[in-house]
Amino acid sequence: MRLLLDTGESFRIAVGAVMANKARGALTMLGIIIGIVAVTMTLAASNGMQQSFRQAAGSIGADVIYVSRMPWITINDFFTFRNRPNISLQEADKLVEAFAGVAVVNPTMSGRQPLKYRSQVLQDVTIVGTSEKMPIISGQVPEDGRFLLAFDVRFRKNVAIIGKDVADNLFPSADPINKTISIGRYRYRVIGVMEKQGGNTFGGPNLDMQVFIPITSFVKSFGGRRNTNVDVAVKAGSIAAMENLEYEIIGEMRRIRQLRPAEDDNFSINKLDSLMGAFNSVFGAVLGIGLLVTSIALIVGGIGVMNIMFVSVTERTREIGIRKAIGARRRSILMQFLFESTLICVLGGLLGIGLSMLLTLAVNAAGAFTASLSLGIMLSAVFVSALVGIIAGLVPAYKGANFAPIDALRYE
Amino acid sequence: MDSHVDASTGNEVLLQLRDIVRTYEMGSELVHALCGISLDICRNEYVAVMGPSGSGKSTLMNIIGCLDIPTSGDYSLAGEKVADKNESELADIRNRLIGFVFQTFNLLPRANILHNVELPLIYGGIARAERRHRAEQALERVGLKDRLTHRPNELSGGQCQRVAIARALVRNPSIILADEPTGNLDSKTGDDIMGMLDDLHAGGQTVILVTHEDDVAAHAQRVLCLRDGQVESDVMNVDESVLRNARAG
Incomplete structure (x- = not known):
């Protein structure tokens, strides 16, 4: 009191x-x-x-394992990775085959090209060659039109799905669907516009400034012999399944590349987890x-x-x-x-x-x-x-x- | 020792001082403010402490008021030995047993007078409703019930001293300790204040006052003169009733 x-x-x-x-x-x-x-x-x-x-990072997917030439995070041993061979489309295809029915596997390639529609030009846009499975991996879906079909990939169709910012810049007033644009020197038909992704802060990639085309068409249009490095995304389906899947992927890649037991892996396994860490x-x-x-x-x-x-x-x-x-x-x-x-x-x-x-x-x-x-x-x-x-x-x-x-x- | 009885008068002894010594260190010098004072004061006594400056009367008041503790000697107040107490117990004794009236009033300038009078009750742990009631009662006794929300700077010196008396009274202390209560007042207001202390004494209150004025001391029954830290004289004031009658008439 x-x-x-x-x-x-x-x-x-x-x-x-x-x-x-x-x-x-x-x-x-x-x-x-x-x-x-x-x-x-x-x-x-x-x-x-x-x-x-x-x-x-959400579009990377928490339960997705990426097989790439380089690790995402290199601190000071960049030079030890420099001489690694690119992952070729053939190797990626073998991985797709090996995990058919077990996990969704999606190979992607990317490069930068100028875009052009009539007088509108966009320099240095990220062009992503991918497959119809990309939406399963990243959760990105078109808000308008459609995404790639297996058909587009198999027959190397010149079709493109453009990011929201690309659409806004290239088509300020018109409907982009079914318009023909130039990617580099090649003509592609726009079949879809992706949803706005946002989240492009602190120098990260602008996910809305991308164009998706079939990976096969990418190789046809832009794939020089040297410049064909593929990233392969494998979706585990759950976080719990990731560890086993990772070992299986490493084993499969070593078999594809015929590495001897004493040799180190000449590819890298990347996950959202390690990036977040x-x-x-x-x-x-x-x-x-x-x-x-x-x-x-x-x-x-x-x-x-x-x-x-x-x-x-x-x-x-x-x-x-x-x-x-x-x-x-x-x-x-x-x-x-x-x-x-x-x-x-x-x-x-x-x-x-x-x-x-x-x-x-x-x-x-x-x-x-x-x-x-x-x-x-x-x-x-x-x-x-x-x-x-x-x-x-x-x-x-x-x-x-x-x-x-x-x-x-x-x-x- | 719970209660003591004075052998000669049969009254209860309220304060008992035995061989009280108080020395201060001033630099390297030892100052003997009190050199062995022994004294009993009974309930309902009216005592004036007199003496020239430097005689030790302020030091004695501080010790009686538990603001200071003696270097040696025993002091008990209402049966409680003061020397054994720690600081918060001393604060508690001051709160319960002693009501101070200072020459400079010592009211809190920023608080209104009701709050000033409530203060001892707050530190005594009295609940709000009762606190307010008792503070108002105390202010009524000193005739300031209509000024509750005034601040000290809005009152005259005499009114301030009456607030201080109300504050001293509000916890029904064993003793009222008044240190030169009229020192800052003109003679008429001073007389009013002394009249108020007289009334308190008549109502059964023990009053101890420090003064150097003879006519103030004349209000007391007993006059204690100090000199050089010792009791020089301790006499009953025979004229008190005469003076009081004279004033009444």
Whole structure:
């Protein structure tokens, strides 16, 4: 009961103290506001990047194993992979055969070519040669028209499905379906437009700036003898089935390439998992450094609060004396000042969160990158600012609580 | 020791001081503020402590008020030995047993007078409704019931001192300790305040006041003179009733 009353009184004093020195309180709060904005914006930016990475990575498929010449992530042993042979279409076909009825296997090739429709030209568009199975692997489907059929692939049809951004740029007003476009020097008929994929942040590929054509037509049009590197995607069907499937794929590829037991694999197995792992470790390091730097702002803000609390304690020496004379315990005085510093910091934290919300909106509207302020970030910002308040208030409050009543009463 | 009885008067002894010594260190020098004071004060006594500055009367008041603890000697207040107490127990004793009235009033400037008077009850852990009721009652006793929401700077000195008296009274303390209560007031307002202390005493309250003015000390039944940290004289004030009658008439 007494603790409760003490708390009520301490809170009342704290509010009174902050209100009595509005300008001083506001300036002190500004330090905390800046610190909290810095920290929450770092978190919001990283949160936004992570979200768009996941979104972009979604088309890779969590249960899909990719067989490629190179690993997706090479740190410093690029040169050991450089001499590996390309994966040829013949090898890819053998894999398709080997896993027929067991798993969906989809070979793809890609290259960059200019696109042209009448006077509209798009340079350097990613052309993906693939099979009718691609939608099963990536979940990408056309919003208009149709995707490839087995027929198109077998008979090397010059048909194309274009990404949403390609459609918007090449056909600003017309319906693209059944129009004939030039891919490089070859003429293709548009049979579909893909759904918008989004998620093209931080230099990742723009999934909406792609054109899909049959892989056989790709080889026919653009496949030089050297330049035919195929990526093969194998869908496991479930995460649990991936491990066994991976070993089977490795075994099958070694058999296709007739590798002797002592030889290393001269191809790589890639998964979303390993990409995410690499992403997360790099990302974690960047986030860590970002937080370290921004938390300096918060620490400086906290020092400002501590400084003001020392001033507040000294100014109110006599008040402390009066309170002690009429029965305030050391704990009551301690709480009074801890409440004051915490109140300043939490108010600053809340204002900082408000400001971060506005900044998040502004950043997203500007479109440079996406920031996302989650409830978790906001709650931890409140928690952190309260913690800063308590830490900053501790030493000054302790000093005030330990004043001897007679000395404090005599203080002028 | 729970209750003591004074051998000569048969009254209950409220304060008992035995060989109280208080020394301060001022740099390398030892200052002897009190050099062995022994003293009993009974319930419902009205005592004035007098003496020139430096005589130790403030130190004695601080010790009696549990704001300071003696270097050596025993002090018990309402049966509780003060020397054994830690700081929060001392805060508790000040809260329950002592009502302070200071020369400079010592009200909280930012709080209204109701809150000022409620303060000892807050630190005493009294619930809100009762707190308010008792604070209003105490302010009614000093004639300020219609000023509850005023702040100290909106009141005259005499009114401030009355708020301080209400604050001192509100927990029904064993003693009212008044340190130069009229020192900052003009003589007429000072008389009002002394009249109020007289009334409290007449109502059964124990009052101890520190003063250097003879006419203030004249209100007390007993006058204690200190000099150089020792009791110089301790006399019953025979004129008290005469003075009071004179004023009444």
